[in-house]
Amino acid sequence: MMTTLDSPPLGLLLADIVRGHRPRTEAGSVPANIPHLQSPPFDRFGIAVATTSGEVFRSGDADLPFSIQSISKVFTLAMALSADDSGSLWSRVLREPSGTSFNSLVQLEVEHGIPRNPFINSGALVVTDHLMERSPDAAAQVLRFLTGQVGQPGPFIDEIAARSELSSSSRNLALAHFLKEFGNLRRPAQAVVENYVRQCSIMMTCVEVAKAGLFLAQDGRGAQGAVISRSEAKRIGSIMLTCGMYDAAGEFAYRVGLPGKSGVGGGILAIVPGECAICVWSPRLDSKGNSLAGTAALADLSDRTGWSIF
Numbered sequence: 001m002m003t004t005l006d007s008p009p010l011g012l013l014l015a016d017i018v019r020g021h022r023p024r025t026e027a028g029s030v031p032a033n034i035p036h037l038q039s040p041p042f043d044r045f046g047i048a049v050a051t052t053s054g055e056v057f058r059s060g061d062a063d064l065p066f067s068i069q070s071i072s073k074v075f076t077l078a079m080a081l082s083a084d085d086s087g088s089l090w091s092r093v094l095r096e097p098s099g100t101s102f103n104s105l106v107q108l109e110v111e112h113g114i115p116r117n118p119f120i121n122s123g124a125l126v127v128t129d130h131l132m133e134r135s136p137d138a139a140a141q142v143l144r145f146l147t148g149q150v151g152q153p154g155p156f157i158d159e160i161a162a163r164s165e166l167s168s169s170s171r172n173l174a175l176a177h178f179l180k181e182f183g184n185l186r187r188p189a190q191a192v193v194e195n196y197v198r199q200c201s202i203m204m205t206c207v208e209v210a211k212a213g214l215f216l217a218q219d220g221r222g223a224q225g226a227v228i229s230r231s232e233a234k235r236i237g238s239i240m241l242t243c244g245m246y247d248a249a250g251e252f253a254y255r256v257g258l259p260g261k262s263g264v265g266g267g268i269l270a271i272v273p274g275e276c277a278i279c280v281w282s283p284r285l286d287s288k289g290n291s292l293a294g295t296a297a298l299a300d301l302s303d304r305t306g307w308s309i310f
């Protein structure tokens with residue numbers, strides 16, 4: 001595992017990152033519409049690094065399960081692209097940064113039901129709809145995929161949390177109905193949103209997310225062989241860099257210099273191609289829905305290790 005010469009060994013460095021970035025005061029926010037995301041204490045902070053040489057380093061609350069939320073969108077995209085029929089997906093969703101919030105309705109209407117990218121909610125709904133062609137229980141497919149990559153049982157769908165989020169999902173339902181109206185959703189809007197919310201409600205630890213994301217750092221090769229081709233891994237990394245943090249993608253690229261994907265559960269998956277996958281989790285969010293302490297920690301880690309694609 002390569003780090004710059006003046007940085008300490010990775011285990012010590014991660015412990016230092018936890019000391020420096022675990023929140024001491026209650027800054028930031030939690031999503032008002034998702035009740036269960038309000039429960040983790042503000043000072044939770046975990047980080048894990050899974051390396052391409054097969055090691056896993058962890059520190060802080062790296063073994064506590066959290067709600068992966070939109071980190072799931074990276075995995076559903078990879079699953080959709082790994083299918084033989086993947087060509088048709090790119091006629092239904094673009095690959096451009098949106099510059100708008102992840103659940104914005106305005107752009108979708110102006111652009112006639114074609115979402116800007118697969119990582120905003122409308123785009124992720126299209127990807128979930130696409131996966132439902134294979135099996136109607138897309139969330140179960142995602143769970144199976146993640147468990148396979150982690151290599152042992154661990155990830156689970158928090159069905160109670162999913163039900164509670166579903167009862168306040170008017171906005172996601174509105175997006176799904178817009179998509180349907182424009183002919184860009186094959187399954188019923190309600191069924192797609194249900195699957196989408198259940199995939200977002202998967203609980204995983206930092207260690208598990210880092211292990212599950214490792215295929216993106218090693219040319220598409222995961223725990224059970226090739227998930228996607230090397231070119232697809234490059235492309236997903238590019239979409240993470242330009243769209244993974246929504247309307248803060250530019251700021252994240254500036255500060256961290258790595259492809260990343262956040263979720264409103266406070267997790268972020270970041271990829272160092274050829275080296276490792278990193279997952280950091282701290283529940284309090286900035287105004288764009290990205291982990292406040294998690295982003296700061298990744299900026300610090302990339303500065304101290306030299307890990308960056310630039």
Ligand code: GLN
Nearest residue numbers: 069070102200263264289
């Ligand atoms: N389930 C959340 C939503 O649809 C996911 C959003 C996110 O993590 N950015 O609003």
